Amino acid sequence: MLPYFEIRHLVGFEETNLVGNVYYVNYLRWQGRCREMFLRELAPEVLADVRADLKLFTLKVDCEFFAEITAFDELSIRMRLEDLTQTQVGFTFDYVRLDQDGSEVLVARGRQRVACMRGPNNDTRPTRVPEPLRRALEPYATSRPAGAGRAQQPVPVTSEA
Numbered sequence: 001m002l003p004y005f006e007i008r009h010l011v012g013f014e015e016t017n018l019v020g021n022v023y024y025v026n027y028l029r030w031q032g033r034c035r036e037m038f039l040r041e042l043a044p045e046v047l048a049d050v051r052a053d054l055k056l057f058t059l060k061v062d063c064e065f066f067a068e069i070t071a072f073d074e075l076s077i078r079m080r081l082e083d084l085t086q087t088q089v090g091f092t093f094d095y096v097r098l099d100q101d102g103s104e105v106l107v108a109r110g111r112q113r114v115a116c117m118r119g120p121n122n123d124t125r126p127t128r129v130p131e132p133l134r135r136a137l138e139p140y141a142t143s144r145p146a147g148a149g150r151a152q153q154p155v156p157v158t159s160e161a
Contacts, residue, residue, distance in 0.1 A: 063110035
């Protein structure tokens with residue numbers, strides 16, 4: 001099993017700006033899409049709970065860019081669990097361009113913090129992260145080596161021997 005949950009995406013023209021590179025807000029949309037597909041595939045009980053009264057509030061989101069991507073670039077969006085508290089979940093997202101020659105390049109890295117809440121909109125309160133979500137996230141906990149920071153330029157994710 002991979003140490004991350006992954007979705008693949010082929011960039012379309014509608015996701016680019018006049019200059020031809022991907023407009024930044026799309027990276028944030030892809031984070032949300034990755035999280036949704038994770039729930040759909042690995043924690044469907046949580047989706048049923050969301051249809052009832054569980055709310056997943058995004059508290060914070062960010063993305064750091066290392067390289068441009070354009071239409072028809074193929075991406076792998078890779079989600080990992082960064083931290084898990086009683087009521088909140090922290091995710092990291094690696095945006096990896098999958099090149100034709102089989103190489104992979106880290107083009108961006110994002111983070112997202114989500115709070116679990118319950119109750120009507122006028123009286124919403126924090127609640128524990130549901131157990132099915134905790135179990136589904138367990139295999140994807142981040143395990144970065146000490147001193148591993150954020151890259152400042154395009155970084156090959158794997159190297160060909």
